[in-house]
Amino acid sequence: MRILVAESEPPAAREKRRDSVGRSSGETFLKRLGDLAPDASCDRVKPADRGSRVPDAVGLEGYDAVFLTGSPLHLYEDTPETRREVDFMRAVFQSGTPAFGSCAGLQVAVVAAGGTVRAMQERREAGFARRIARQPAGEGHLLLDGRPPVFDAPAIHTDEVDALPEGARLLASNSVTRVQAAEIRHGNGIFWGVQYHPEISLREVAAALRRQSEDLIEHGLARDEQDVERHAALVEELHRQPDRRDLAWRLGLNEQVTDATARMTELRNFLTHLVLPTRSARGRA
Template sequence: MDNHRPHPLVIVKLGDTFEALRAQRGDFEHWIADGLDTHALPLLVVDPRRGDALPDPAEVSGAVVTGSHAMVSHREPWSETTAAWLAQLVARDTPVLGICYGHQLLAHALGGEAGDHPQGAEVGTVTVTLDDAAATDQLLHGLPAQFPAHAVHWQSALRLPEGAVRLAGNDHEPVHAFRAGAHAWGVQFHPEFDADVMRGYIDQLAGDLARAGTDPAALREHVVPTDAAAGLLGRFARIVEAHHGV
């Protein structure tokens, strides 16, 4: 056994994109892996929904938790198991990045609360505004004070865990990013989405959006590249690599 081989950076797959998008572009784990762009760490994809065992927390260099079309508040067994595992990682100061569902699950796992957003869904390219605390945050420092990001969510982190630091929000969503401990982050927006994926989501949700009084065509027109948001995946990978000296 090679004791010097780094432990994997785990992508915890808790959802699937729409079939039409998956056929053309792949799925969440592929987009995340592309964004991480790490050659120093092996990547391991596990899907607890399908019975995959989550690895021993002592044998993980870091974890990225994907989005999902499920809801954290439904407390699915696979979701609760993943939440308990995330709490163990945070207790070990293992770097964690939760995206959308993963962001909400991280808040829930550490004693916060996730549930339906009182103002309903946020879909499309939105403007995220950094809090002052982001200026000294290892993941978000140096980003523009405001930047565009792609979002698709009906639920939110309604209450952050004790001691967590809010890092970003906007008029609709008060918590678009937070940090718990030194190396665990949640982002409500999707750094792994590009403009084509965002437009694909709007197209797939067009009927629901129209019934809710939102014009899908207008949302589509406002989709723009989100380079600052997308760069967070690579930043997170560099944090994991540095944390483990690789």
């Protein structure tokens, strides 16, 4: 199996993330895919970077799956970085290669297929998206196979999908963010995506909270940096000791977040239920 990870982070954000957790968003995906598909051959490209070499639609046909990472890019802004990201995703759709994206990865696919993205204004999902529930189109959808009817997931974002493109299916929502999971069919391709982050660990959640502490304070989710640090320290300790029921209780979390296997449900489902059948249909060994 050949997998391509498209890192949506621009260079400065990539290095900032590496400084906090030792990995860029693309490197996190590579680590998770190494666990889920150890025999796969994985490549990484950086579509947002100026001068970066990325495959065109024909080149993308040689892959069995494409993964798009999260990013601080704002897809409603017309910048060279966002244009490069959207152009890459349009080539993915043209190639017919199945694709998955989380957070900004979902937003890139939405814009590439004709939908829109907007800022969340005063609302925030910081740390975890709570009480995500299936919508009618999500009942029985294989992206959510194994998830309970309502669940939490790691999430940090300040932007959201405004309008899904024509023909897309809304799979899951919560009270903060309407589009938490979606399927998009566009051109020759199919995309499954989520606004939350099934790929990140609780240690990475804690680091993201610390990186965004100023924003959390500005929007009234924390009183000061010490407040953010106390909360992040609890999340990080739960990463180290996932069986600590007292910590899970204090954070209001259950095994859907604390158990790594459950946390990666959507990644596993994408590979099992979309990539492998598509690969067989293409006649690949």
